[in-house]
Structure formats: structure tokens, C-alpha cells
Amino acid sequence: MTEPTTGKPVAEITDLHVHFPIRHGRRRLLARAVDGVDLTINEREIVALVGESGCGKTTMARTIMRLAEATSGSIAIGGVDITHLGGRKLRAMRRDFQMIFQDPFESLPANSTALDLVAEGLAIHRRDLDSEARRQAALAALAACGLPQSVAGRRMFELSGGQRQRVAIASAVAVEPRLLVADEPVSMLDVSLRAGILRLLLDMRERLGIATLFITHDLALAGVFADRVAVLYLGRIVEQGVGAEVIANPxxxxxxxxxxxxxxxxxxxxxxxxxxxxxxxxxxxxxxxxxxxxxxxxxxxxxxxxxxxxxxxxxxxxxxxxxxxxxxxxxxxxxxxxxxx
Structure with a gap:
């Protein structure tokens, strides 16, 4: 691993709260999934968010991606507050932050081809490219993710789990985002495939300068893969530091x-x-x-x-x-x- 970067902040999360109303009999209660998180992710930095199941990791990821709404607090990407953006303004910003989901079997439509999935994001976020340029850019993204051109025309149900996750990564990085949110990206894969996906994420950081929020329940993996580790418990960060330091001296x-x-x-x-x-x-x-x-x-x-x-x-x-x-x-x-x- 490289030493933690001291680049400019890409993502700045300030006093983030995400509460969900639930019913318990006749009572209305609030489930405090995220309850006051401050976190900064710098250019070219990998920050691992670690904790047990149910601690709020995925809720935090979905809120950063604006797939869930923040109750209070703020989320800034590249200095722009996206917490309450909507419509065209939010769509214009989405190129800057992309997500890799945990399960490549559920997150990718089974009948779509690899080329179509990668080209779709380019069609939305790169209006300056014509159809042939989008096709070439999509093929280049697949190749950069270790997939030969023969895979481009194959549908998702024809691909292995590792290949599907590489397609998901290619789709996310093809638009050259500033922030990549990776929610347990290797937990659904065989051990033999995990190292390849992790090497790919490191390569994307080195080649494109992408900052990454890497969500995992595996503290050992976080300690060797990430520049910094933030430990989450019941919606709050209880410890944060350089990965090797947190593991060696918790x-x-x-x-x-x-x-x-x-x-x-x-x-x-x-x-x-x-x-x-x-x-x-x-x-x-x-x-x-x-x-x-x-x-x-x-x-x-x-x-x-x-x-x-x-x-x-x-x-x-x-x-x-x-x-x-x-x-x-x-x-x-x-x-x-x-x-x-």
C-alpha cells in the first residue's frame, strides 16, 4: 500500500444523520441508522468503513449516493453540496460519484450485454461522444478491467461472478468519477477471485486518481488495502486512522x-x-x-x-x-x- 494521500478533499461528510421512521404497534419510532458521522476522503485515497452487520455502513453508502435521503448534515462532492440537489443538477453531478454494489448477480440486468451496460453510463454522462466514440470508450473500459473484447457482446447471465463484477467496475469508472463507493465489492466472490478485483481497484486509483470509500466487515482486509480505516458502531465512527496503525494499536x-x-x-x-x-x-x-x-x-x-x-x-x-x-x-x-x- 501507498502512504495516505494529502490531496484535496473529494468527499466531505459533515454531521450526517440518517433516521428511518418505523412503527411499533401504535407507536412511531426512529431507527438511527447513521447518527452523526464526519468523514473526509481525499484525492487518490482509499478509506475503508468497517463494522458489524447493521452498524450503518450500507445506509451511509446509499446516502452518499443519494439513494437514501439524509435526515440532517451535509455531503459535499468536489466542494459542491449534493445533500438536497435534485433533478438536472443532481444528474449533472452524478458523473463525479459512482457506486459498485455488493452482489453483481442482483445489481446487473441478466439480459444486458457487457458493452451495453458500460456504454449506457457514457451515453448519460458523456454527451460529447458520438455512438462510435462511446463504443470505443466502453471497450477500452472493459479492457482496462481485464475483460477481452470477446466478452463485450456476452450477456450477464453468461458471465461468472468475477466477470460480472469487473463489468460493474468498468461501468462505474468509464465516466471517470472523482469518488467510487464500493459496498462490499468482493464479499460475494470466491476467495480466488477477490485478489484480482482488489488489484483492479488499486489500478483504477493509480491510473485515474479515483478516491474510494471501501465498505467491508473484514478489518484484516481493510488494514492492508486501505490508506485509512474508519470503524463504525451503531451509526457513529468510534475509531479512525491509518490502516496499519489501527490494526497494530487499536x-x-x-x-x-x-x-x-x-x-x-x-x-x-x-x-x-x-x-x-x-x-x-x-x-x-x-x-x-x-x-x-x-x-x-x-x-x-x-x-x-x-x-x-x-x-x-x-x-x-x-x-x-x-x-x-x-x-x-x-x-x-x-x-x-x-x-x-
């Missing part, structure tokens, strides 16, 4: 638990951090730290009142590392261990 108890269950190169399993209970209901308003009920550090310190009354804010651990925990640097036995090596 500061938040939740991140420590995720690191503890990462597979080791030698195949052995080490003592793991045990988290008690389940995440709280997202419709429940929490006045303090939303991780407190499951936090080994909270229990080891005798349940300090500050954790239940004051939400922790992100603060610097080092130059490239921040954590949202009141007692992250407390030198006590912070975890309950189970020897399973």
Missing part, C-alpha cells in the same frame, strides 16, 4: 474486539475479547457511549458514570489516529480473555 475496545478475532497468518487463534450482550436497539436514544453496555473496559472500571451520560467525541491518539472513548488510555485489564489458542 485504541477503542470495540476495535480491539474486532482485531482479536482476525485470523492469524500461522492459522492459530489467540485469546479473544469477549463482548457481553447484543448491540442496543437502534430506536433507543442513548445519552452516553453507545458501546458502554458491551464494553469490557467500562465493566473493568466499575461502570463509570461518564460513560453513561456523556457521548465520547473523536480525539487524537497520534497524528494519524483518533478514538471516541473516554478511557482509551487507561492502563487496566481492559478485556476478558478466553484461551483458545
Amino acid at each position: 485504541a477503542h475496545p470495540y476495535t480491539r474486539a474486532l482485531v482479536d478475532v482476525m485470523p492469524r497468518p500461522d492459522g492459530r487463534r489467540t485469546a479473544r475479547t469477549l463482548l457481553a450482550g447484543e448491540p442496543p436497539n437502534p430506536t433507543t436514544a442513548i445519552s452516553g457511549c453507545r458501546f458502554a453496555a458491551r464494553c469490557p473496559l467500562f465493566h473493568a472500571l466499575g461502570s463509570p458514570e461518564r460513560c453513561t451520560t456523556e457521548p465520547p467525541e473523536l480525539r487524537s491518539v497520534s497524528t494519524e489516529h483518533a478514538v471516541a472513548c473516554h478511557f482509551w488510555d487507561t492502563r487496566v485489564l481492559t478485556t476478558t480473555k478466553e484461551n483458545i489458542a
